[in-house]
Amino acid sequence: MRCLITTVKQSVKGGEIRKPRSLDCIELSIGRGADQILHVPDMQAALEHARIRPAGKKKFRLQALTPAGILHNDRRVQRALVKPGDELQIAGTRIVLLAPDAAHDLAADIHLPDDAATATGAPPARSVLRGKLTRRRLSWLLFLLVLLIGMGLPLLGFYVPELRATLRDSPVPDDSLWLAGPLSSAHQYFGSDCNVCHQQAFRPASDETCKTCHTDAHPHARITDQSQPELAAEDCESCHREHNGDIGIIPRNQSLCSDCHQESMGHSGQTDTLAAVSDFGVDHPQFKASLIRFDATGVAETERVALDAEGLREESMLTFPHDAHLDPAGIEAPDGEVVMECIDCHRTDAGGRLMAPINFENHCGACHQLNFDPSHPDRMVPHGKPAEVVDVLTEFYSELGLRGAGREVEIDPLESSDPAQVLMWARRQALRTGDALFQDRACGECHQVSRQDSENRVSWEVEPARVAGIWFPKAQFDHASHTAMKCLDCHAALDSDSSEDVLLPGIETCRECHAGEQSENRLASACISCHRFHNPEPMAPAAALGANSGVLYLWDRPDVERIIRQRRGPETRRRRPGQDH
Helix, strand or coil: CEEEEEEEEECCCCCEEEEEEEEECCCEEEECCCCCCEECCCCCCCCCCEEEEEEECCEEEEEECCCCCEEECCEEECEEEECCCCEEEECCEEEEEECCCCCCCEEEEEECCCCHHHHCCCCCCCCEECCCEEHHHHHHHHHHHHHHHHHHHHHHHHHCHHHHHHHHHCCCCCHHHHCCCCCCHHHHHHCCCHHHCCCCCCCCCCHHHHHHHCCCCCCCCCCCCCCCHHHHCCCHHHCCCCCECECCCCCCCCHHHHHHHCCCEECCCCCCEECCCCECCCECCCCEEEEEEECCCCCEEEEEEECCCCCCCCCCCECCCHHHHCCCCCEEECCEEECCCHHHCCCECCCCCCECCCCHHHHCCCCCCCECCCCCCCCECCCCCHHHHHHHHHHHHHHHHHCCHHHHCCCCCCCCCCHHHHHHHHHHHHHHHHHHHHHHHCHHHHECEEEEECCCCEEEEECCEEEECCCCCCCCCCHHHHCCCCHHHHCCHHHCCCCCCCCCCCHHHHCCCEECCCCCCCEECCHHHCCCCCCCCCCCCCCEECCCCCEEEECCCCCHHHHHHHHHCCCCCECCCCCCC
């Protein structure tokens, strides 16, 4: 309904001051609250005292909202039908309903008392209390007293260290009064000593103070040397807001990253350009995997390749068809057919985040046995360096010849018991068996093997499997938090017949469950869910080499250089990977 409300006050000269206002409302609320349409400035009125609603035919329904009710034509009621000409009264305020004009449904004059303070029975603001001590002067005295206690005593303890502990242990106010909010759990252990961080009064903690403890804060921007000048102008407190509990000390809001990274940008110390990204669900580039490459000179380098790039492949130097090993009908094994599952080989490390390295003894040896002589099926050669294999074979056939059992060998039987002849025979047998092992039924099934002949000896070289231990060194993925998923939900191993296949899920697979920070129908994931913050060193475990496995696991860390040199020779070196997303 449309209402015409006129406020009527008495002027100093005895006349009336009328202030009309027109408004549209569903109902006319009356009370002392500031949100009421008819505001009654009287302490005897309730915040929501009454309301008036249309009742049809120029009548209105009055409803009191307090047990005190309301005076309607000098009669106290809780509810009543009112019409133009009626008078309502709350304490010293009168409301007179008038006949509305054609443009309004309801008209009312609200007559305020001459002095609202007098109407409530309150004494004048300048009434005298005990002579000349007025209420205003008393208020100033109390203010100064509170200021002295609340600020003077804590300041005394701040500037006089000898009194600091005494004030903090006493019931008088100390600097704990200034605590802006709860500390984060990481800082609780010194929370009672504000001076640990706040070394200057009325100033936030400085970067130098933070660096006193956080000399190697990972994951973090490198704070010991400003290798990232674009962050040098920012204080620690710019992002890490203390006194908000655990909410603000490690910011997780997406805008902290997207404010800078929503556009392509270069980065100091690198030639690559960071791709634009602002939201994982709608604005994020395809994932890039770190693949290990060796050039013709044996130099190893990390190449970051997008998972949707044409011709994506891994040069692992390994022959391994996933589809054959995961055949639902099973595969042949020494003890019969075996149905394999992903977990038979792929298990997480102790932390549950990364996958543990695979080695021959624990994952392959049960089926791919390295026995070499039918008459001695339990004798195995070690899975390791080719020279060690040849030594084991030579020792075996030497012992066989010295015992006289060499005469029973069908091909090239031993004809003499002379030790020199036995040694020469043992070496021939070792080379013959070595050829069968390295190039035919054993090593050659999985590895690339080359034979090298010289005047004095024959040797074999087995290329180690170069498997990336960390595919995404610039991100983090926790397998333990995805135990509700099956491996094949994300890794298409059943369709892979080559070890060159990169069986990593692309961004489309992750977006089936994850979206940006504001997502309502998928798991809301901010940048920090997967990325560490501007950490110049990758968050990856140390390089790992499976014991006697011949498999080189390349983790993205500087000590890879040492391991590569051990396996490939001193001429091999490693280049730094690009610092892109």
